Each structure stands twice: as structure tokens, then as C-alpha cells.
Amino acid sequence: MKKPIISALLFLFVLSQLASASMSEHIVSYKIKVKLLPEEKAVAGQEVLTWLNNSDQPVGELQFHLYLNAFKNNKTTFITEGGGEHRGYKLDKKNWGYIKIEKFAVQEVPDLTDAIEYIQPDDGNEYDQTVMRVKLPKPVLPQETVTLEIDFYSKLPKVFARSGFYSDFFMVGQWFPKIGVFWKGEWNCHQYHVNTEFFADYGVYEVEITVPEEYVVGATGKRIKETSNNDGTKTYIHYQEDVHDFAWTACPDFVEFREPFRMENPHVDTEMILLIHRMHLNHKERYLNALKNGIEFYSQSYGAYPYSTITLVDPAPKATGAGGMEYPTLFTGMTMWWLPKGIYMTEMVTIHEFGHNYWYGMVGSNEFEEAWLDEGINTYSEVKATAKYFGEDQSMLNCAGLKISDLVLQRAQVMGSSQLDPILKNSWEYYSIGSYGLNTYSKAGLMLLTLENYLGEDVMSKIMRTYFERWKFKHPTSEDFLAVAEEVSGQDLSWFFDQFLNSPDRLDYAIGRIKSEEVKEPKGIFDDQAQEQEMEKGKEEGDKEKIYRNEVNVLRKGELIFPQEILIRFKEGEEVMEKWDGRERWKRYVYYRPYKLESAQVDPEYRILLDMNFTNNSKLLKPKKLSVGKHALRLMFQFQNILSLFSF
Template sequence: MNKGFLVILTFVFGILSAQQNAYYQQFAKYKMDIDVDAPNFTYKGAQTLTYTNNSPDELNVVYFHLYWNAFKPGSMMDQRVQNQGKNGDSRLQINGISRLASIPKGEEGAQNIHWIKQNGKNLKFEVQETIMKVELNTPLKPNSTTTFTMEWDAVIPHQIRRAGRNNREGIDMTMTQWYPKIAEYDYDGWATFDYIGREFHAPFSDFDVSIKIDKDYVIGAGGTLENPLDVKGYDPKANIKADNKNKATWRWTAKNLLDFAWAADRDYTVEEFTILDGPKVYYVYQKSEKTKLWEESKPYVTKFFQLMNAAFGQYVYPSYSFIQGGDGGMEYGMCTMILGEGRSLEGLVGLMVHEGGHSYNQQILAYNESVRPWMDEGFTSYYDDYVMHQLFPPKEPVANPFVGSIKSYVNFTKTGKEEPAVWLADHHDDGRAYSIASYVKGDLFLVQLGYIMGEQNLSLVMKEFYSQWKLKHPTDRDFMHIAQKISGMDLKWFHHYWINTTNTIDYAVKNIEYGTASTTITLENKGKIPMPVDFSVMTKDKKVINYHVPLNMTHTWKSKDIYGNFTTLNYWPWTQKEYTVTVPYTKDQLSVVGIDFSQRMADVNPEDNFVEVK
């Protein structure tokens, strides 16, 4: 082959490869006009959607999510609940029987699309359960914009999961995932997962939403209310502007958000407070004896945002609303829907902290949680443990904030029901297995990394990850790139074992031989996940001496950790089952020898990690 041609070919392929791997994200602008028939729990919608294709691909079809089509007997969500029985999501069933199967005919969820047009021309569309496939008349070329207009009507469903009418605390309407929402398109293609009950994904979008509803209603939403003087609840000087049908129009806007959610009730009270160097916070709830804990929660929510901003990164939106609604707790853009009748202050604050933590993950670091629920739920759970440990310090001292999560994981591994965290969110066969894989193992993914690389390095990783990827759609590969760069370690092995398998960590103190001037300890790897090992001895006078045994696969060793100074020993090859260390202490000098005094390593049999010297 001609050498000059080979150089040109290499150059061209290099450009194509760079284009294929370059990051991009789509963008949308929604302009909606909504007219709510509150007595009949229906509404009419008109929408103009301006959609920008920032990808290098020409698009011939687009997809929309129609989530409410799931809330009816015989839907895919209903089928999944019936097939799983008592192993499924307890909120969707009663004694293993699907709640969706008994939804009354007039209360079935429905999003009836009248028509959709592209630049004024009618489009052919097909509704496939909760997905609408739309064939474009004019292909949408790379780096170009098109406009979709559409009209639809909807039936607000019987409240089963997250959205719907008349929830169990008496909230009239929880309006979440309530409009035809364009699906995300990225390097992996269209994110067109059916709505089976778990997670969501969407492109970042701007919203301008006008909602016409009976003037006696108060609306809580994620966004900025543009006309507080025209509606009820937000400004004492308001002069409600109603039309001849006694309806008021609420206009909400939001920028660079994944979705727009709202709830409406005639008995809502609106309270607000501003956090120094943080967002304005709105509480929208039915104020009563049952919700008295909301008032007590305010200083805790204030500290939550301050802790998050300092430890991980600044909240990027101007406000955040906690809205009483839904069926438990679920995060949306700039707001969350939660049940409000808390039994304890710690329980209510814990729910607020978890859903508020999602605003940093599901909304700002907008993972595809249908594919990687362990990143969204797990990283949020890590924030939970970190923050709640400071808001409600335990009465008895514990080694670290994550001990409870480790115990939950260890106990579940003994059931034999564990499923890999890599599984898609809706495709876990057991509800508890999903929770452990996504919430707990995702949490412990970070805890184990802190153990491997040192907590100072992990803190730098979390801050840099947030800084680089806020308001984008990162993957675990993006996170690992930063983790490896900051730590200098090869960590691919750990990611593989922890996320893709159900292998476990199990180390032990196998043998101790006492000499006249020293003690020789043999450690054993009994598990299937190799790890570096922190090993310590405690002397009779309560002095702790720490040693670090690196794992050869990381190639760079941990140099410091907040749990004490340590001496670094020779590395432990991952193929080697035993490791021997000699310490300059005699039996008479020693009190305890053991692995992981900090109790961060998720060892499934911690009982054999410690030996009391007698």
C-alpha cells in the first residue's frame, strides 16, 4: 500500500473515531398549555416541543414516553407484578396480588394522543404500551433543530405508583411523568425502556408550562412560579385571577431540567425558607397535627444542603420543593414528592435527605438509571449515610457511617438471592435483590473505593466527578476514568467484580505464631473478590499499629487514610491465597490482631477477621 495513502487513511479514521467518541447530549424546549378538569380527574394538553439533535446521527424516528398507560389492568406493569408475586415491589401489590388488576374502569391511566406534527405536517405514530414511536417526514440531520406540536387528553390514574389521584394521605393530584416526554438519544441509541415501575431517563430540557385549574387549588412544582400574585398560596398579596369558568392559570418555568412535575390540592399550605449559599426551599403540604414534623425538619434540611454543597458540589438550581404527594418518596426536577405524615423526625428527615440527594444524582448527574440504577440509588444512599450520620449522630459510637449498609449487604448474601448490580432496573426478579444491588451495593461501591484508595482520594474523586459531569449524562466508565486518574490506581478489576458479579469478599486471620521477639500472622483470602488489606494490632496499653497490604492489581498503593497512619508492606498477588506478616510484638504485648479495624471492607464473614490475644 502506498505510504502516503496509508497516512491519509489513518488520519481520516482518527477523525472518525474522535467524532464517534466525542460527548454530546440532546436538548429540548417544552411549551405546554394544560386545562385540568379537576372534578373528573382529566386534563387536555397542547404542547410545542423544539428538539435539537446534537448527535452525529441522522434521525428518522423519535420516541416519546407515555408513562400513564401503565396504570391499567393487563398492562406490562400489571403483568410483571403478577409474574413476580410476593417477590416484587410491595407497593404494587397486596399479598402478592397486583393492585393494578383492580383499578376501576374510569380510573385507568390514559394518555390519548390526538395528533403530532413536525414543522406543521402530520406524522405517523404508533403507541406501543408506554412508548410512542413517531416516524419523521423530514429526517433530523446532525446539529439541527425541529419543532413538534401535539395535542392529547389524559385520565389521571388511580394512585398506584408515584402518580395519580387521591393518594392515601388525601392529596388530590400527583402529576408526575404526566406528559408525552421525548426519550433520550445518545451513543447507545434511544432509551426506550417500557415503564414497569422503576426508573426514568430523559434529555435536559427547558420548560414553560401553563396550567389552568379551579382557582381553589394550590400547586406545588419543580420550577419557578412566574405569576405568584395571580394564584393561591404563594404570596399573601395575591389577587387570584380567575376566568369565567372559575379557573386560575399557573405559569411555571424551568431551565436545563430533566422533567417537570407538579401536584395540586385545595388544602395545601406553602412555606418557604432560603438557605445561605443554597437554594430557596419550598414546603408544599397539608398542614395539620399529622404533619407537624415538617416545621421541625427545616434546620435539618438547611444543614443537608450545606453539607452536600461543601462535600460534593454546589446545587445548581434556584429552588427545591418538598411536596406532599405520591406513594412514598420520588425525586423529580427541582422537587420531590413524599408522603408527609412522618412517624418520627428522623424518619421524615431521612426521606427528605434521600430524595434531596437524588437531586444531585438523578437530576444533576443524570445517569441512565434504567440501565445503571446502582449509580443513582447507590450514590444517593452513600450521601444518605454521610449526611444522616451528622444530622442524627448515633448514641453508641460506630466505626464509620456505613456500618449499617455493610451489615444489610452481608446478611442478604447469606440468603442466596443476590443478583448482580449490572442488571437493568426493571429486570431484577426479586424486589429485595433489586434494592440490595442498587441501593446497598451502589453505596458500598464507593465505601470500598474509599477503603482501597483512601478517603481523601475518594473525596477528591466525588468532587471532580460532579464538577466535570454536572448537567450531563455520565456513565460508570466516566466515573472510573476520574477515580483512576486521581488515585493513580488500576481499579477496573474492582468495578468488574463488584458490579458485574455476585462474588464476595472474605478474608480471615488463619494462624498466629508467637515468637520471643515478634509475632507472625498468616492471613487468608477465602473469598472470590481480591482486595488490599488493612491489618492492625492493638497492644495491651491500647495503642493501635496499622499496616497496609497492597493488592498487586492496583499497581499504585494507598498512601494515606483518615483512619490512621500505617506502614505499607509488600504487595499481595491476587492469585495467592495466603499472606504472612511479621510484627515486632510478642504475645505478652498484644491484645488484639485483626483485619480492617475501620470496618469498611464488606467482608461477608467478619467473625474470623479478629483474634483476641489471651
């Protein structure tokens, strides 16, 4: 009798260890068998999905994303919103993409395929079939699971909006029926829009991929099995826990490189897998070095990279529409064989997309509704990482004597802003694709860099670590970020986030009129003794012969408010630093001195990166060549002068 009890206890112990070892709550468990059909440019799959109802209410229907249906015809929401384009690439109208559900069954109920209904929760567009709903024969009770069997056929578009084929290159993303998130008491399952990315629950993926044997395959997670079949195909099984999506790629022209990455403090032990198209082999080291930079930077800044693999996919030439996209433990880069070394595009994209493993992958916010929590925080991280590895003033370009930093480029984006949208908004409700991009990426990145300059790098770094540690795998919202920022800094930051997250308005402070005028000997009748005394004092301290009235006016030209420092320099080397709460529309400072003022500068160190015009931040009494200090800042200033000639 004892033995079985011990075995049972041991079994329970192992189970509890397994449960406590997982980093996330496993809401979903996908087992998918999928076959690549290269001739048809399609994949055929069988999916067994177990879904846990972790809410406190019975759930009577399930909702699923069928993302590829966005490319099914020219009336879908995605195609209408983007005019058939995505990030400059056009959808090939000869190659529509779609997902066809061939069977949908729930446990004992053999077939519910006819119960499938397409719904359009965001815009009611009846042609859009990117969300389906299935009413269940009986509800799933709280803490119970339901297991579904779904057979599907996914026809891939010619590479467009992250996924598809180009010749024999396949990027298989958003390719399977994917359950929405039951969140805050209802289904959160938005349609696929031209501006939206994704939102999903964590769990376990085990995917069996069968391809013709000449294809090289990369996929989310660790390869646990590889078999040669006797029909000229091979099967690869990949497994990963604690992720919320699964993507894969296949191409006979990939060359695979595997290299371990290990570091201490924090402890990271992972395998870098580079699948590089043979046309780009000359950039192998650029990719690998940038990937190392990314793993090191994010691990040191936010927390150790925890997965056992990271796969970097280099899309085929002409398939760049699939480039620069993130999936858990796998992402796509971007390069061209001719790309000069000093243009750090490949490096920047690699670091950026790797970084998504943190904000998109592990933190897992709702990108449909609060995209900045991923793209904005990631842009902030990318600007810092590229500055660290490639130089502060040349982190994007250091070529033929020309240097441009990532920061300058981010500012250039925002300067062109039409100020029609705030940072925080449902992604599909922005005025335009451009407005979505500049707000959720660049402006949100600059907002966090401005916050960092305001609070100090140490405090900001603690905020970011705390936010990542506390909220990873938990779908935080903007309010959760704000709460961490306030808790760690010990400051009320609602004034900051209220303005910069929620208002489309502009921040711009400028030096207005400045002047120095000699004060004439008093003549006439004076009642104001204070002014007389001030003039006398000035006389005693300096040259007895001349006194100047120096006037500096600082202007708030934008609607938004930020506390300011103003540096006033005088001829004899005296410097005065004023602090202003920045609330009024203008502020005047007057100084009586035996010498003239030389210059005035608002935000003299250019710390307020959201200030949309640096060219008006300083004035010289007698204009001459301006010295702004740091190289990066001088460059930013000059670059902005050039940019101001163009209208964005």
C-alpha cells in the first residue's frame, strides 16, 4: 500500500513543480499538425485546442481570430482601411489569402462547423470574416476547460503585412484559428485592421510541421523532434510554453547557423538560431552581433531572457514585407546585400524586433487597444540600445561623414505630426496609418525618454525593471504602467501622463524677445524706491559708468505644459539658471547688470525631447554661430533646421 501512495505523492510533487516552474498561467494549449503545400502556397492543419475558462463566470460562446481572412477580398476591413496597402507594400490581387475552417468539433459534439458565425465587433463590416464566433452546446464553467478540434486550410497571400510567400520562401504568421482573450468579463477579439497588431493568452504550443525535405524550417520554441518521412518530406516538432503565439518559416534557400549565447548577471543561457537567405550571407555577422547586443541589452536593462532559443529569420530578397516582425522567440529581420556597414538598419531592426520578446512577448499588453505599451516602450528601449552599441550621435547612420542618431529620426517623425491623435487610442481609430505610427512608436518613445530625463536615469531604470518584473505574462494596461512609475518615483505623475498619453497637442517652449538696454541716469520724479535701489546696487557691483536692463522673455507656444529651466548668460561670464513651472503663456525675467546679456536658452540641455521645436530654444543677443554643447544635441539641432525646410 505504501508504494502506490509514495508514487502518487511523487507524481503530485512533480506536477506541482511543473506548475510552479511555468512563468505564465496557461490558458491555452495548442497542438497543431500542419503541412506546407508549396504548390498551392498554403498550409493544411489540424488543431487541438484546450482552453481554460479562468474567469468567474460561465462562458457560452467562443471567439476566434481568423487573421488571414483580412486578405480574402477587397472589401475586408484591413483592405478598405489601408487601400490594399500595408507599410508601402501592395496586396497582390492574384493571391488572396484566407483561412477556411473545414471542421470544428467540441469534445463529444462531433461537428459544430455549421454553427460558425462571422462577427464584426469593431465596425460591423459584413464582408470582414476575421473574427468568428461559435455558440457552445453547453457553457464552459469557471476553472473548467474545453477541448476543440479544428481542421483548417490556410491560403497564404503573396508576402503582405507580415506573412505570406514569395516564390519558395514562406513566412507563416497569423495562420491558424486563434482563440481571443476572455478579458474583463467579455471576449476581447478584435477584427484584423491595417493598424492593429495582436493580443492573446499565454499557454503551451506543440506544433508538428511537415515540409518537403529540401526546406529549411524555423519556428517558435525548441525543436524537440525531427523525422524524415519516406515520401520526400520531413517533420519537425517544436514546443514552447509561456508564449501567446506561434509562427514559422520555411525556405530551401535558408542557411542555418546555431550559436549558444551565455551571460552571467543576469544569467542567460539560450541558443541563437539564424536563418539567413543565401543572398544575404555577407551580413551574417551583422545579424548575429546585433542579436547578441539585443539579448545583452534587454537582459541587463529589464530582466534575463528566459527562453531556450531565439530564432532570427532573414526574409528572402523581395519579401521584405515579411521583415521586421516579432513573434514569441522568433522574429524577422531586414537587410539588403548591398547595405553599407555604416547604415545600421539591419542592426536596429534586429535589436527592435528582439526587444518585442519583452513588451509584446512577455508583458503581452493589448496591442489592439494600447499599442504604445509595446511599440512605444520598445522604441524607447531601441533608442537606448542603439546609442549604447553604435554611438549616441550616430546610432542610425555613420557613413560618408554623415551621422544621424535614432533619436533624431524619432524626433523627425513626431515633428511632422499633424497632431490629430493622442498616443493612447484604439489602434484602428487613428486618423491615418502615419498618425498611428508616429504616436504609438516615436512619440511614445520620446515621452518615455523625456520622463527619463525628468526623473533621472536611475529612477527610470527602476521603473522599467519593476514594470517588467511585476507585469510580465499578465496583460498590463497603461494605468498599470502609470501606477508603477508613480510608486517607484514617489511622485504624482498624472500631470505628465494625462497630457502626453491623452492629448494630441504640442509641447513647444521658446525664447521670445531678449534685449539689453543701457539704463540712463535717472531724471525726473521717481516714486519707486525699489527700482532706484536696484539700479544703485548694480552700479556698486560693477562698472560704475553703465548699467544695463537685461530682459528675457520665455514663451509657451504649445498647449502642453512642462516645467522649464532657462539658462541666461551674461557678457562677463555670469550665468543664471531660472526655474519656471511653465504654466503661463509667457514669463519675463529682468536683470540689472553692469554688463549686457549674451544669450538665453530654455531647456539648455535639450532634455525635454517632446519639445517639438529645438530651433527656437535659444537666442543670442547678437546672432552668431551657436554652440549647443554635446555633439548629439548639436546634430539634432542642425538636422531639425534642415527638416524644417520640408513639410511632412
